[in-house]
């Protein structure tokens with residue numbers, strides 16, 4: 133503390149000295165000195181503020197998506213690797229389950245995929261928006277995975293269970309399916325490799341159903357991720373931020389629509405938020421951000437969770453709120469995700485309206501934050 137010898141040697145310029153001595157000559161000029169000092173300080177502050185504004189607007193302007201810009205290059209082909217970690221549940225008591233026991237499952241994985249997404253059919257519009265389609269590519273990463281895509285697991289025969297579920301209230305169709313099950317030997321459970329479960333397998337149930345009627349399901353093979361590898365996805369229109377930085381990266385329309393029609397209320401059908409690759413500048417902890425993804429069939433809110441340090445840069449972590457899939461009187465905003473048949477159990481989003489009527493639900497892993505009764509339906513979930 134206070135070691136004068138360590139202070140840098142300040143050499144006031146001779147010119148400054150003269151000014152000061154001259155000013156010191158009279159009290160009136162001391163007053164001038166103060167005024168000059170104040171004026172200078174005000175100018176500096178003004179200039180700093182101006183500089184800050186200029187830097188800010190240059191930085192924001194740089195973030196606007198434009199053809200040929202640096203941002204454009206990383207936008208059309210994301211340079212950051214994105215890894216998809218897939219876990220599957222193997223039914224380990226198939227025989228007992230068919231006799232009425234509770235299912236017992238064992239989690240397998242992760243099966244890790246590197247996802248590379250490119251953008252195609254890019255069209256910039258004069259109103260500051262851009263249209264594009266994405267083409268994701270998934271590459272299996274054996275060294276990051278526990279297990280191989282050829283691992284065989286027991287799983288529910290999803291197309292058969294769906295067909296049975298769809299006709300459960302129609303006595304005649306129910307009988308048709310029961311007879312077809314006998315004739316064609318459809319099974320409630322199936323042994324499949326992880327690769328088949330995800331990327332597609334031949335389904336005799338679907339082939340049979342196709343002989344009766346046209347199916348809404350657009351793929352020949354059935355699989356949970358069929359149609360997502362190396363095929364162009366539905367088009368998006370996004371605001372680039374040009375002329376309105378607050379709108380940067382906001383999705384304006386998806387698949388030619390500015391509103392969804394899957395859900396029973398306008399709030400749930402809103403297309404809002406960004407594609408999660410970026411947000412408008414000036415995010416604060418109080419913001420409620422939204423991301424939109426056609427695969428999820430809805431916008432997902434994100435709220436501030438914590439401040440984290442990423443290689444020396446302080447960053448805000450935003451996460452979906454715990455009650456994002458909650459229903460009931462405490463969550464009236466989610467009532468429009470319920471259909472005529474009522475609400476699904478809290479913690480699950482019923483994807484039937486947007487997955488061709490299939491009995492598919494989204495939840496946090498292991499029914500985290502969901503209705504506890506769900507976890508008790510299955511043995512082996514933590």
Ligand SMILES: *[C@@H]1O[C@H](CO)[C@@H](O)[C@H](O)[C@H]1NC(C)=O
Pocket residue numbers: 222223224225226240283284285286
């Ligand atoms: C799945 O469970 C069955 C027993 O039901 C077992 O034979 C099989 O090896 C398990 N698969 C994996 C990948 O653990």
Ligand SMILES: *[C@@H]1O[C@H](CO)[C@@H](O)[C@H](O)[C@H]1NC(C)=O
Pocket residue numbers: 257258259260261369384385
């Ligand atoms: C901008 O123009 C495109 C193409 O004409 C249109 O799809 C989009 O909805 C427009 N966006 C706005 C915000 O008006």
Ligand SMILES: *[C@@H]1O[C@H](CO)[C@@H](O)[C@H](O)[C@H]1NC(C)=O
Pocket residue numbers: 269270271272331361362
């Ligand atoms: C996805 O498609 C690419 C290119 O067609 C192929 O190389 C890759 O193996 C596919 N990934 C999977 C998981 O099938």
Ligand SMILES: *[C@@H]1O[C@H](CO)[C@@H](O)[C@H](O)[C@H]1NC(C)=O
Pocket residue numbers: 436437438451
């Ligand atoms: C952040 O997330 C963690 C993990 O879900 C949770 O335990 C914690 O309470 C959250 N903190 C805030 C401030 O939301």
